[in-house]
Amino acid sequence: MAAALRLGIAGLGTVGVGVVRIIRRQAEMLSMRTGRDIVISAVSARDASKDRGVPLGDYAWESDPVALAQRDDVDVFVELMGGSDGAAKDATEAALAAGKDVVTANKALLALHGTALAEAAEAAGRVIRFEAAVAGGIPVIKSLTEGLAGNEITRVMGVMNGTCNYILTRMENAGLPYDTVFQEAADLGYLEADPTLDVGGIDAAHKLALLSAIAFGTKPNFDGIAIEGIERVSIDDIRQAADMGYRIKLLGVAQQSARGLEQSMQPCLVPASSPLGQLEGGTNMVVIEGDAVDQIVLRGPGAGEGPTASAVMGDICDLARGLHIPTFGQPAATLKAAPAATAALPAPYYLRLTLADKPGALAKLASALGQAGVSINRMRQYAHDASEAPVLIVTHKCTRDALDSALAALAASDVVLSQPVALRIEDL
Amino acid sequence: MAAALRLGIAGLGTVGVGVVRIIRRQAEMLSMRTGRDIVISAVSARDASKDRGVPLGDYAWESDPVALAQRDDVDVFVELMGGSDGAAKDATEAALAAGKDVVTANKALLALHGTALAEAAEAAGRVIRFEAAVAGGIPVIKSLTEGLAGNEITRVMGVMNGTCNYILTRMENAGLPYDTVFQEAADLGYLEADPTLDVGGIDAAHKLALLSAIAFGTKPNFDGIAIEGIERVSIDDIRQAADMGYRIKLLGVAQQSARGLEQSMQPCLVPASSPLGQLEGGTNMVVIEGDAVDQIVLRGPGAGEGPTASAVMGDICDLARGLHIPTFGQPAATLKAAPAATAALPAPYYLRLTLADKPGALAKLASALGQAGVSINRMRQYAHDASEAPVLIVTHKCTRDALDSALAALAASDVVLSQPVALRIEDL
Numbered sequence: 129m130a131a132a133l134r135l136g137i138a139g140l141g142t143v144g145v146g147v148v149r150i151i152r153r154q155a156e157m158l159s160m161r162t163g164r165d166i167v168i169s170a171v172s173a174r175d176a177s178k179d180r181g182v183p184l185g186d187y188a189w190e191s192d193p194v195a196l197a198q199r200d201d202v203d204v205f206v207e208l209m210g211g212s213d214g215a216a217k218d219a220t221e222a223a224l225a226a227g228k229d230v231v232t233a234n235k236a237l238l239a240l241h242g243t244a245l246a247e248a249a250e251a252a253g254r255v256i257r258f259e260a261a262v263a264g265g266i267p268v269i270k271s272l273t274e275g276l277a278g279n280e281i282t283r284v285m286g287v288m289n290g291t292c293n294y295i296l297t298r299m300e301n302a303g304l305p306y307d308t309v310f311q312e313a314a315d316l317g318y319l320e321a322d323p324t325l326d327v328g329g330i331d332a333a334h335k336l337a338l339l340s341a342i343a344f345g346t347k348p349n350f351d352g353i354a355i356e357g358i359e360r361v362s363i364d365d366i367r368q369a370a371d372m373g374y375r376i377k378l379l380g381v382a383q384q385s386a387r388g389l390e391q392s393m394q395p396c397l398v399p400a401s402s403p404l405g406q407l408e409g410g411t412n413m414v415v416i417e418g419d420a421v422d423q424i425v426l427r428g429p430g431a432g433e434g435p436t437a438s439a440v441m442g443d444i445c446d447l448a449r450g451l452h453i454p455t456f457g458q459p460a461a462t463l464k465a466a467p468a469a470t471a472a473l474p475a476p477y478y479l480r481l482t483l484a485d486k487p488g489a490l491a492k493l494a495s496a497l498g499q500a501g502v503s504i505n506r507m508r509q510y511a512h513d514a515s516e517a518p519v520l521i522v523t524h525k526c527t528r529d530a531l532d533s534a535l536a537a538l539a540a541s542d543v544v545l546s547q548p549v550a551l552r553i554e555d556l
Numbered sequence: 557m558a559a560a561l562r563l564g565i566a567g568l569g570t571v572g573v574g575v576v577r578i579i580r581r582q583a584e585m586l587s588m589r590t591g592r593d594i595v596i597s598a599v600s601a602r603d604a605s606k607d608r609g610v611p612l613g614d615y616a617w618e619s620d621p622v623a624l625a626q627r628d629d630v631d632v633f634v635e636l637m638g639g640s641d642g643a644a645k646d647a648t649e650a651a652l653a654a655g656k657d658v659v660t661a662n663k664a665l666l667a668l669h670g671t672a673l674a675e676a677a678e679a680a681g682r683v684i685r686f687e688a689a690v691a692g693g694i695p696v697i698k699s700l701t702e703g704l705a706g707n708e709i710t711r712v713m714g715v716m717n718g719t720c721n722y723i724l725t726r727m728e729n730a731g732l733p734y735d736t737v738f739q740e741a742a743d744l745g746y747l748e749a750d751p752t753l754d755v756g757g758i759d760a761a762h763k764l765a766l767l768s769a770i771a772f773g774t775k776p777n778f779d780g781i782a783i784e785g786i787e788r789v790s791i792d793d794i795r796q797a798a799d800m801g802y803r804i805k806l807l808g809v810a811q812q813s814a815r816g817l818e819q820s821m822q823p824c825l826v827p828a829s830s831p832l833g834q835l836e837g838g839t840n841m842v843v844i845e846g847d848a849v850d851q852i853v854l855r856g857p858g859a860g861e862g863p864t865a866s867a868v869m870g871d872i873c874d875l876a877r878g879l880h881i882p883t884f885g886q887p888a889a890t891l892k893a894a895p896a897a898t899a900a901l902p903a904p905y906y907l908r909l910t911l912a913d914k915p916g917a918l919a920k921l922a923s924a925l926g927q928a929g930v931s932i933n934r935m936r937q938y939a940h941d942a943s944e945a946p947v948l949i950v951t952h953k954c955t956r957d958a959l960d961s962a963l964a965a966l967a968a969s970d971v972v973l974s975q976p977v978a979l980r981i982e983d984l
Contacts (some may be wrong), residue, residue: 150706266852274877276580277589278586278870279866345588420865422860424695426694426852427831438846449881
């Protein structure tokens, strides 16, 4: 049997403890599957005295993760601290410089510094693996980079923040407004310390930046993602969407257009009967479309100790088996720049507006849309009180530019009473 | 750049032509992703003169696949001929003996001869890869063997024959009987030359044998699978199941019980709202449950040129990248025997019986079930004519043995008029 693969694990939160548990419980199985023993040499965390419910006495303790990353008895540095900068970045760079492979669950680190880190890994002849950084336990990085390596990828979509999906499905199922369900989620401990990371779409956008990079061979470009959170999604919109056969999801979409790579993380309408539309609660889903495979849908838990540790272990087993693939699936030098592209690809849109209830208002609305080249597929005006008329529109496919120009014209008129809601409809 | 990876492709049907097309169209992309050129040295098929719509003049032609497998300018033998014995087996053995890796889409070959072939591969220091043999374009072998390598797998389930799923969903959606829809499928060219392979569950069971082996570290044991086709599924059962919130699927299930590995490929009831229940038409789905990851669901096209070629290319790219994993995920010598286990794990069952309409019939039915230890969860008796009474029962969890003993007692009585329908209900 080959020499043992020796790990240094930095970060003993939920995921780190989960990884330690699996390695202790399944040592024999792991060694049978990979042909090597997988052992922990050393660990590192903020508080050495805390009881984490798993025995750590067999492992050397390093208070400094950089020192852990550089230890001679560590082959693979397992970075489970989190944070896009600071200790996680320093220790990852130190590990690569010291000739260690890196396994990380850190989406923010790679979304913001992925290209430089991939270059550093290649210069050192090492790799960074990050299955756990995207969609928890779903082996989506592996499926895209390896299983679908024969495909030119045409579109990647995903619901990748379980908290947002919980909030949106709970609003729909219980008929509750956003603020109430947000508070429920907070009380249940579902939200990050900074909830904007969840409901503002930041966390999910970090994941999308990584998926885009491996799908399209581009440098991760988090700043190029059009991000909109779920804070403005109202129970009215959820109900109207449902009534027309749609559900609202915080959906990440990455696709190539003539103008470049379009990346967005926004609330979208998806057909209620589609796999994405049927996704309830905290589960994640990624849809991958390729020129040969057509469409693959992957679904599973997006967070939690077991699922995330499962993804980390998949990467560790790959390294134990000798798999060395460039960080983003191809050499860092061949990754193309991915400048921010505005949404050039036409899509149908859902619009909700409140019209002043006076003669000619509807004509002005229809005329503003028509002049911008936006044509109406379905329209409904609902029963209303004397002064204002709620109107719903589903457009035919149009560009976001055309839609925005129509909305600007309407804002300058006196017929639209409040800020219109405009959500893209994503066909599946 | 490393030396080119040189392929010999045996079999130029739909899948073989699809592989040739991808290699010609995406040469640059494949070489960027794998760090090597992937080239075709030679091909082999029955008819050298047939126009297959793709240029083959650049490749050497071998009329004998064994000769192809042994060529000096072939590193990887790509077996796309099909058939569990004969040329496919001979050529695969020859390729391994000559020191070639093998990529195959041949489920029957591996389901029946997998252990011996895996041993031959290891003796030669080579590997066999077979992503395309199970669930078409879905990277399920990779997900199980690699992505979920840190998991002890607890259950694997799958809808893996698109034709059967097409027939069953079409029966339900159009309200048509089995025979009519079977003929439709035949007219559409959906059926194998021997339709028993599809509707008899054989094809799907071949796939299940392979999934079981990699999930549970056992030797593929096709003969140990309890197989029942969809020929006896009636539109009545589909309607009654739907009425109770279920759908009927030809479902493969593999799980460990105290008596050993249980493998079945049978029509089952699944909750209509579950991912398996929502699966329409020819799409495939595999559900994997592991101790760490909980549940992963993979969905995609189960057949067709592009999806199957995509899976073959994933394996080829892995080999180009230097990935060498034992055929069934662990050394062949460590694979456990998997003797046929009867269904020992209790499950709820759906029963449909026709009772003689005479006093005491229902009492005899209830008594036979009760004496066998089968308790009733839900029961319905439908409106009926004078002589017979259709009765539906959903049992609480019971073993198949207990159920069969109750059914035997009923058959010996004079109250049940026709062969009862008994279908397992698989919870998700």
